[in-house]
Amino acid sequence: MEAANLNNLWGRLIVEELVRQGVRQFVISPGSRSTPLTVAAAQHPGVATHIFHDERGAGFFALGLARASAHPAALICTSGTAGAHYLPALIEAHMDGLPMLVLQADRPAELQETGANQTVPQTAMFTPYLRWGMALPAPSLQVPVEMLLTTVAQAVQRALHPWPGPVHLNCPFREPLAPIPEALPSDYTAGLSDWEAGQDPFTRLDLGRLVPDAAVLDRLARQLQAVARGLVVVGRLPLGTPAGPLIALLQKLGWPVLADVTSGLRIPALQPWLVGGYDALLAHPDWQNALAPEMALHFGAAPTSKRLLQFLQVHRPSEYVLIHPSPQRIDPNHQVTWRLVGDVSVVAEGLQERIDAARDAPWLQVWKAREQAVRQCLSRHVAEAEEDCFTELHLVARLSTRLPEQATLFLGSSM
Numbered sequence: 001m002e003a004a005n006l007n008n009l010w011g012r013l014i015v016e017e018l019v020r021q022g023v024r025q026f027v028i029s030p031g032s033r034s035t036p037l038t039v040a041a042a043q044h045p046g047v048a049t050h051i052f053h054d055e056r057g058a059g060f061f062a063l064g065l066a067r068a069s070a071h072p073a074a075l076i077c078t079s080g081t082a083g084a085h086y087l088p089a090l091i092e093a094h095m096d097g098l099p100m101l102v103l104q105a106d107r108p109a110e111l112q113e114t115g116a117n118q119t120v121p122q123t124a125m126f127t128p129y130l131r132w133g134m135a136l137p138a139p140s141l142q143v144p145v146e147m148l149l150t151t152v153a154q155a156v157q158r159a160l161h162p163w164p165g166p167v168h169l170n171c172p173f174r175e176p177l178a179p180i181p182e183a184l185p186s187d188y189t190a191g192l193s194d195w196e197a198g199q200d201p202f203t204r205l206d207l208g209r210l211v212p213d214a215a216v217l218d219r220l221a222r223q224l225q226a227v228a229r230g231l232v233v234v235g236r237l238p239l240g241t242p243a244g245p246l247i248a249l250l251q252k253l254g255w256p257v258l259a260d261v262t263s264g265l266r267i268p269a270l271q272p273w274l275v276g277g278y279d280a281l282l283a284h285p286d287w288q289n290a291l292a293p294e295m296a297l298h299f300g301a302a303p304t305s306k307r308l309l310q311f312l313q314v315h316r317p318s319e320y321v322l323i324h325p326s327p328q329r330i331d332p333n334h335q336v337t338w339r340l341v342g343d344v345s346v347v348a349e350g351l352q353e354r355i356d357a358a359r360d361a362p363w364l365q366v367w368k369a370r371e372q373a374v375r376q377c378l379s380r381h382v383a384e385a386e387e388d389c390f391t392e393l394h395l396v397a398r399l400s401t402r403l404p405e406q407a408t409l410f411l412g413s414s415m
Contacts, residue, residue, distance in 0.1 A: 003179075003184065004179035004180060004181050004182065005176065005179060005180060005181065005182035005184070006139045006140075006141070006182065006184060007035075007036040007139050007173050007174070007176070007177060007179075008036055008039065008040070008179040009139070009145075009184065009188075009189070010036060010139040010145075010148060010173075011036030011037045011038075011039060011040035012040045012043075012044075013145060013148045013149065014037065014040065014103070014148060014152055014169075014171070015037065015040040015041050015044050015047070016040075016044070017148070017149045017152040017153065017201060017202055018074055018101070018152055018156070019044060019046045019047060020199065020200065020201035020202070021152065021153060021156040021201050021205065022071055022156070023047075023071065023072060023073070023074050023101065023156065024046065024047055024048060024071070025047070025048050025050070025062070025065050025069075025071075025073035025074070026041040026047050026048070026049045026050070026073065026074045026076060027049075027050045027052060027058045027061055027062045027065070027073050027074070027075050027076070028041060028042075028049055028050065028051055028052070028058070028075075028076045028077075029051075029052050029053065029054070029055045029058045029075075029076070029077040029078070029082060030051065030053065030078075031077060031078020031079070031082055031105065032078060032177060033078045033079040033105040033106065033107065033118065033173060033177060034076050034077060034078045034079075034103075034104075034105035034171075034173075035105075035173075035177040035178055036105075036139075036173055036177060036179075037076045037103055037105065037171065038076055039178075039179055041074075041076065054085070055077055055082050055083070055084075055085035055086055056085040056086070056088065056089070058075060058077070058086070059075065059085065059086040059087075059088065059089030059090060060088075060089045060092075061073075062074075062075050062089065062100055063089045063092060063093055063098060063100065066093065066098040066099050066100055066164075066239070067096075067098055067239070070099075070164075070239040070240040071099065071160075072099035072100050072101045072156065072159045072160070072164075072167075073100065073101070074101045074103055075100065075101065075102045075103065076103045076104075076105075077102075077103075077104055077105065078104075078105050078118065079104070079105050079106045079107055079118045079119060079120075079122065080117075080118030080119060080120050081118070081120060082104070082118075083102065083104040083122060083125060083126075084125060086102055086126075087125075087126065087129075090102065090126055090129055090166045091129050093129075093165055093166045094129035094130070094131075094165050094166055096236065096301070097163055097164045097165060097238050097239065097301075097326060098164055098165070098239065099159040099160050099164040099165065099166075099167075099239070100159065100165070100166040100167070101155060101156070101159055101166075101167050101169070102126070102166060102167070102168045102169065103169050103171055104122060104125075104168065104169070104170055104171065105171050105172070105173060106119075106122050106135075106170050106171060106172040106173075107119045107172060108138040108172045108173070108174050109138070109172070122170050123135045123170050125168070126166065126168050129165075129166060130165070130166055130167060130168055131158045131159060131163070131164075131165040131166060131167055132154070132155065132158035132159075132167045132168075133167060133168035133169070133170070134151060134154075134155070134168075134169055134170070135170040135172075136148070136151065136169060136170060136171050136172065137172070138172040138173060138174050139173065139174070141185065141188060144191075145188065145189055145191070145192060146191060146192070146202070149192075149195070149201075149202035149203065150202065150203050151169070152169075152202075153201060153202065153203035153205060154203075155167045155169055156205065157205050157207065160205075160207055161207040161208075162207075162210060162325055162326075163238075163325055163326035163327070163328070164238070164239055209343040209345075209346050210325050210341060210342045210343045210346070211342065211343065211346050212340060212341075212342040212346075212347060212350070214350075216340065217347070217350040217351060217354060218354060220321065220338075220340070220351060221350075221351050221354035221355050223295070223319065223321075224253065224295075224297065224351065224355055225355055225356065227294050227295045227319075228294065228363060229292075229293050229294045229295070229363050230253070230255040230293060230294065230295045230296070230297060230363070231255060231256055231258065231293035231295070231296045231297070231317070232250055232253065232255045232256065232257045232258065232273075232296075232297050232298075232299075233258050233260075233296055233297070233298040233299070233303060233308070233312075234246075234257065234258070234259045234260060234263040234265050234298075234299050234300055235260045235262065235263060235298070235299070235300035235301035235302055235303050235304075235330075236260060236262035236263060236300050236301040237263060237264060237265075237299065237300045237301075237344055238300070238324070238325055238326075238344065241343075241344050241345055242345045243264065243265065243267075243345075244345075245345040245346075245348040245349035245352060246265070246299060246344060246345060246348040247265070247267075247269050247270060248348070248349075248352050249348040249349075249351050249352040249355075250270060250273055251269075251270070251273065252352055252355060252356075252357045252358070253297075253355065253358060254273065254357070254358025254361045254364060255273070255297070255358075255363070255364065256273065256275050256363070256364050256367040256368075257270055257273045257274050257275065258275055258278045258303070258308060259274060259276075260300075260301075260303045260304055260305070261304060261411070262301070262304060263300060273364065275367045275368065275371045276371065277371045277374045277375055277378070278305070278308060278367075278371070279305045279307050279308065280374050280378065281367075281370050281371055281374045282307045282308060282310075282311045283307065284370075287370055288311055288314070288315060289315075290366065290370075291311075291315075291366065291367060291370070292315035292317075293315070293317045294317055294318060294319070295317050295318065295319040295320070295321070296312065296317045296319070296320045296321070297321050297323075298320065298321065298322040298323065298336075299322075299323050299324070299344050299348070300323075300324060300344065301324070301330060302330050302331075302332055309332060309333060312333055312335065313333040313335065316333075316335050317335075318337075319337050319338065320335045320336050320337050320338070321336075321337070321338040321340065322336045322338070322339055322340070323340045323342060323344055323347050324341070324344065325341065325342060325343050325344065326341070327341050378393065378397075381393070382394060382397045
């Protein structure tokens with residue numbers, strides 16, 4: 001590659017391999033030490049760059065890009081405390097399973113623990129929340145360039161699979177940081193001639209899906225078929241989960257479906273089985289007793305409804321099956337009896353093939369009848385209110401009828 005100097009070459013190699021691995025969005029917080037990375041991103045024709053002077057805002061912007069696209073954005077910042085401001089967004093990426101790449105510039109080893117400006121211990125800054133991290137060496141002709149490319153591939157793979165999340169590459173650079181021309185040995189990148197000539201990544205990634213053993217699916221299917229009062233809970237699903245297999249399973253199973261607001265499954269195809277007003281419905285203590293399930297089948301993250309969690313804790317199903325590709329414990333009530341680590345769509349497809357369609361659904365009708373009663377009550381309450389009445393309930397009811405079709409509604413947490 002035609003690079004001005006060694007720092008510039010390393011920056012360009014890192015950015016080029018990231019692009020070939022599918023990373024197209026670079027979110028940059030300006031700083032001096034990160035110049036080799038910033039210049040490489042700015043000069044690459046295949047990327048979009050976004051400048052944020054505030055690292056905290058940059059982190060959440062990258063988080064939003066990941067949530068919308070299911071692909072990681074690359075965050076670039078300078079050394080010292082700059083990267084620490086990514087931490088809130090990085091924690092959320094860790095908790096929600098959102099891919100994120102942090103490329104943090106650093107001082108070289110000879111400036112560490114010397115009191116040099118903007119020099120702090122960076123390599124363990126995000127450790128509890130990372131899927132993977134690595135401290136690169138400072139650019140050196142003694143380090144083969146192939147190491148950079150395979151490291152980038154590893155970073156992207158760990159950010160995406162098996163459970164997406166944040167990855168940290170610590171990138172020290174020595175002066176000069178700007179692309180000041182400096183002679184480089186002509187043979188340093190000789191081994192990359194084929195890579196340079198093409199468009200393929202140096203390391204091709206094939207990210208597999210977690211497929212449970214057939215005997216496990218057979219056993220679970222038999223158990224589902226034997227249950228009269230089953231309940232489906234769907235939390236936030238992992239990014240990129242195909243909805244089709246899960247929808248087909250829920251239609252065939254015929255159980256009431258409590259789909260979290262973050263699940264993406266409050267859709268017309270599931271309307272006959274969805275119980276959309278369950279949070280208000282479960283406020284009725286007598287109804288809670290009538291709706292106690294024998295078994296819960298849970299896909300995805302924990303629900304955001306505190307009332308649903310309390311209901312499941314008080315009326316504990318004898319079997320609680322939770323399916324998610326992450327090995328993390330997703331069990332705030334400590335009631336999961338069967339934890340199946342597997343791809344949600346693969347498990348759903350396997351179960352759908354193994355069960356018979358429900359013929360009658362008296363248990364479902366119990367839930368739907370109570371939901372209808374709640375909806376009528378709430379609709380009457382909203383209709384009878386004065387125009388200037390302004391509560392959370394009235395606000396949501398009015399927004400739901402007045403928002404333009406293509407509007408985006410941003411929901412904050414808690415109250």
